[in-house]
Every structure is written in structure tokens, then in C-alpha cells.
Amino acid sequence: MKKALVIGASGGMGYALVMELVSRGVDVVAFARGIEKLEELFSSEEKVTLVAGDAGIKEELNFAAKGVDVIFHALNLPYEQWKDKLLPITQNIIHAAEENGAKLAMVDNIYAYGKSGGNRLTENMEKKPHTKKGKLRKVMGETIQQSSIPSLICHFPDFYGPNATNTYMHFTLDQLLKKRKGGFVGPSDIEREFIFTKDGARVMVELALQDDAYGHCWNIPAVSTITGRDFEKMVKGQLGSDKQLYYITKPMFALYALVAGKGMREAVEMQYINTEPTILSGEKLEKFLGTMEWTPYETGIKETINYMNKKTEQLV
Template identity: 90%
Template structure:
């Protein structure tokens, strides 16, 4: 891979992918709608070319993909745009890859799996989504897999890390940096997974460099599970013992959503992930790549807080 393109480069995972690719000597086209945000993130990065464009515009996208070896699709649309835009944008990306002979590496979540039933989610499980968004993600994955392009799909749990602003952990840390109490979405005692974006990007790029990784879906789990209480202890260690969490259960979330606007209302149906253990199995990935180093939560949270402080 000599040249890659990251669609959604201004988002949390997109940013991590650009920086991981650059660290490996790959030339990168950073593609996103806002040029100012791209400049803010990648100013001074000689191997990064900034392209402001709309993935919903087939012509803009196809032009930007010229000369690209691998497209990394990390675009994160707001929930209220999924119904209208998710599948057309996916088709645009497939078409652009086909026309330019590029491979595709897709950043995906776990919504298409549906409820875990208390089991760790494996790649060979039948996907049985029960939510509108899960059904859309399932169709999206099928579109990619049925296309003629070499592709791989990476399923990730919730993200956290530098520039990962549209995440539950960022919401909590943002509150705690301003005041004594912060809201943690989910009960205090449920095992959860959060993957540090730098770790996720490293594994995904490693997969994209291997020809035999294409044609597969890959679960990329976090370093370990963590509860709200565990997270609270770590936060107290970094921000002070006076910091406290309050826990936002699904009924509370639904109540807030009534007055918080359409974006939050669209997130209500996804709260099953926070209300029961929904954990990825990494067995297939470990067999393929061997054991990989992951960032402990303590260090990842410390680095995330440091990044957030610099932005204020």
C-alpha cells in the first residue's frame, strides 16, 4: 500500500487511521466535508493531502479516489441521516473503488449483530438485528461483500481517544473536565467494551496490508471489559477524588431524549448495548495476526484527557 484514502478523516477513528498510515510511510488523502477541521488536525503532515468533499457526491468522490490503493471508510454520519444517506454513500464508495481499482476497508460497529444473548459475538454468528440502525448496517455490509471489490469489514465496540468527540466516553469526560459530576451512559455494573482509537487503527491497517484479510469480516475487541464503577475509579485517579459519576440507564436516557432533540431520540433504540454485556470475540483475529499490544484503559484515558485539555 503506497497511497490510501481515509473517508471521514476528521472524525475520531478517521484521524487515528490517518496518523497510523502516515507512521508507516503511506501517503494519505484525508477526505472530509470541512477543510478547516482537516487543516486543524493535519497541518504540517507532509504525507497528508487534504481534500474537502462530500461522499454523497459521486463525482467528487470518484475524482478523489484516483491513484488510491486502499480506501478506508470511516465516515460517521449523525443517526438522523442514516435512513437517507447511509446506503447511497456506501454505493458511491463501492462505485468509486470499482472504477479506480481500489480495495476497501470498512469501519463498522456492532449493531448488525443484534442482541448478544449473553454470548461473545463472533464473526460466524447469524446477524439478527432488531433495530432500524442495525438492519441498515446489515444491508450496508451485504452491499460491500456482494460487490466485486476486494474488501474487509472491521466491527468495533464503542470508541474513545483523541478527537473521538462523538462518543459516550467523550461526553462523560467532557462533563467531568468542567464540573464535579459527569453522566455515564449505562448502569454502573454492566461489563462494557471501549476501544482506544489508536489501537483500532493499528489493527485495521495491519489487516489492510494483508491480501488474505480481504473477503472477511473481523471483530476488533477492546483490551478488556470495564464497568462504570471501574471507569469512575480510573477517572478519580486522573482528575481527582472529588469527581463522581451518575449513571444514565435506558429509561433515563429515553426521558432525556424527549427534550434533547432528534439526534438523541435516534440513539434510544441502541441503548440495549449499554444495558447488557455486548462483547466481541477476538478469537479469529488472534489466530490470524497473533497477539497484539493494546493500550490499557488507564493510559488511554489519561492520553484522551490530555488531548481534550489542549482543545479547551
């Protein structure tokens, strides 16, 4: 891979992918809607070309994809735009890959799997989504797999890390950095997993470099599972023992969403992920790539907090 396009480069996972690719000597086209954000993130990176554009416009994607070997699809649309834009944008990305002879690596979540039934989610499980968004993600994945382009799909749990602002963990940490208490979405005692974006990007790029990885879905699990209480203990260790979490249950989330706007209301149906164990199996990945090194939560949270503090200082 000599040149790659990252769609959604200004988001949390997109940012991590760009930086991982650059660290491996790959030339990167960083594509997102806002040029200001792209400049803020990547203006000092010599191997990154900034292209502001709209993935909903086929011609703009085709322009950005000229001469690339792999397209990384890391675009994260707001929930309220999924119904109208998710599948048309998917078709535009497929077309851009076809037009330029590129492979496609897609960042996906776990919504298409549906409820776990108490089992770890494996790639060979039948996908039975029970939510509107899960059904859309299932169709999206099938559309990519049925296309003529070489593709791989990576299923990730919730993200956290530098620049990963649209995440549950960022919501919690942002509150704790500003005041004594922070809200944690979900019960205190349910096993959860959050993947550090740098780990996710490293594994995804490694897969994209392997010809045999294409034509497959891949589950990319976190280093381990944690509970809300585990997270609270880590936060106290880093921000001080006076910091506390309050736990936002599904009924509380639904009540808040009634007054918080359409974006929050759209998130209510996905709260099953936060209220029951929905954990990915990494067995297939480990068999293919071998044992991987994962960032401990304490280290990843510390780096995330440092990044958030630095951004706050720059705004002052």
C-alpha cells in the same frame, strides 16, 4: 500500500487511521466535508493531502480516490441521516473503489449483530439485528461483500481517544473536565468495552496490508471489559477523588431524548448495548495476526484527557 484514502478523516477513527498510515510511510488523502477541520488536524503532516468533499456526490469521491490502493471508509453520519444517506453513500464508495481499482476497508460498529444473548459475538454468528439502524448496517455490509471489489469489514465496540468527540466516553470526560460530576450512559455494574482509537487503527491498517484479510469480517475487541465503577475509579485516579459519576439508565436516556432533539431520540433504540453485555470475541483476529499489544484503559484515558485539555487551551 503506497497511497490510501480515508473517508471521514476528521472523525475520531478517521483521524487515528490517517495518523497510523502516515506513521507507516503511506501517502494519505484525508477526505471530509469541512476543510477547516482537516487543516486543524493535518496541516503539519507532509504526507497528507486534504480534500474537502461530500461522500454523497459520486464525482467528488472519484476525484479523491485517484491513484489510491486502499479506501478506508470511516465516515460516521448522524443517526438521523442514516435512512436516506447510508446506503447511497455506500454505493458511491463502492463505485469509487471500482473506478480506481482500489480495495476497501470499512469501519463498522456492532449494531448488525443484534442482541448477544449473553454470548461473546463471533464473526460466524448469524446477524439478527432488531433495530432499524442494525438492519441498515447489515444491508450495508452485505452490499459491500456482494460487490466486485476486495473488501474487509471491521466491527468495533464504542470508541474513545484523541479527537473521538462523538462518543459516550467523550461525553462523560467532557463533563468531568468542566465540573465535579459527569454522566455515564448505562448502569454501573454491566461489563462494557471501549476501544482506544489508536489500537483500532493499528489493527485495521495491519489487516488492510494482508491480502488474505480481504473477503472477511473482523471483530476488533477492546483490551478488556470494564464496568462503570471501574471507569469511575480510573477517572478519580487521574482527575481527583472529588470527581463522581451518575449513571444514566435507559428510561432516563429516553426521557432526556424527548427534549434533546431528533439526534438523541434516534439513539434510544441502541441503548441495549449499554444496558446488557454486548462483547466482541477477538479469537479469529488473534489466530490471524497473533497476539496484539493493546493500550491499557488508564493510559488511553490519560492520553484522551490530555488531548481534550490541549484543545481547550487552544480555544482560550
